Amino acid sequence: MIELKGVRKTYGQEVSIGPVDLQIPAGGVTALVGPNGAGKSTLLTVVGRLLGADAGTVEVAGYDVARTPSRDLARIVSILRQENHFVTRLTVRQLVAFGRFPHSRGRLTTADEEAVSRAVDFLDLTGLQDRYLDQLSGGQRQRAHVAMVLCQETEYVLLDEPLNNLDVKHSVQMMQHLRRAADELGRTVVVVLHDINFAGHYADRICAVKDGRVVEFGPPEQILTGEVLSRVFDTPVTCLPGPRGPIAVYY
Known part of the structure; x- marks a missing residue:
């Protein structure tokens, strides 16, 4: 609650x-x-x-x-704000992997990679996971950001x-x-x-x-x-x- x-x-x-x-x-x-x-x-x-x-x-x-x-x-608890502007050029999978930081502190384990794959698949992004964010439509980018939040597994x-x-x-x-x-x-x-x-x-x-x-x-x-x-x-x-x-x- x-x-x-x-x-x-x-x-x-x-x-x-x-x-x-x-x-x-x-x-x-x-x-x-x-x-x-x-x-x-x-x-x-x-x-x-x-x-x-x-x-x-x-x-x-x-x-x-x-x-x-x-x-x-x-x-x-995880949170996604309206302002989702990343200066660094990232792929979808790299972005989603940021959701694992509270667990991995930046060193992804096999379990972390599996969590990333689950989140990518859940948001129907598997075919786009190696694309860069600036190559996506607005709807695809928004799904990638939501996948990042879900990957945090809160x-x-x-x-x-x-x-x-x-x-x-x-x-x-x-x-x-x-x-x-x-x-x-x-x-x-x-x-x-x-x-x-x-x-x-x-x-x-x-x-x-x-x-x-x-x-x-x-x-x-x-x-x-x-x-x-x-x-x-x-x-x-x-x-x-x-x-x-x-x-x-x-x-």
Whole structure:
């Protein structure tokens, strides 16, 4: 479980979250949604300790994020931010192998190489593993970065807008991979999404964030209502019945 108690974070003049009290159960996919500037990415990076909280506590699987040594925390939780720009020219396999650093400290063992191969195969990158990142499409590069995170083999996986700059086809494929990671690998996936319908279709739980606070948390059928979404996004939303649950329509 991920548990936040009284978490606050302020930096710059416009970014402020909290107080946040939240419990995300282990297992499945949890989507963080909300308008731009709501604090979704900030909240995610605080959980992953890329940002320190100004107040409150964050625990992941019972470990205090602020007090747990970095090497130990990196075996529990992994995080992928939006900014995935590598200056060094890398192949897909070399990039994915970075996910083994908490285990190998840079000296890959046979077990590490096997983990890299599993992650490459899981994201359907086997045929591309010797290609350089700058030779790939945006969707292929994004899959390679997600493979790197999964290769870390942590129970908790945090992803900040993994659908950013992906078209519909590649967005669907990415969400299918993340759903499989939760179902087949037993990972707890927490993902920041802009598309509420992707959240409703693929997530087990939706956490709606607005003005730096959690305003709704529950299963998709509880969140995907016109009343809730209109209030969260400050715009009229209608939810219509769909083949696999409600579909949000903005107008």
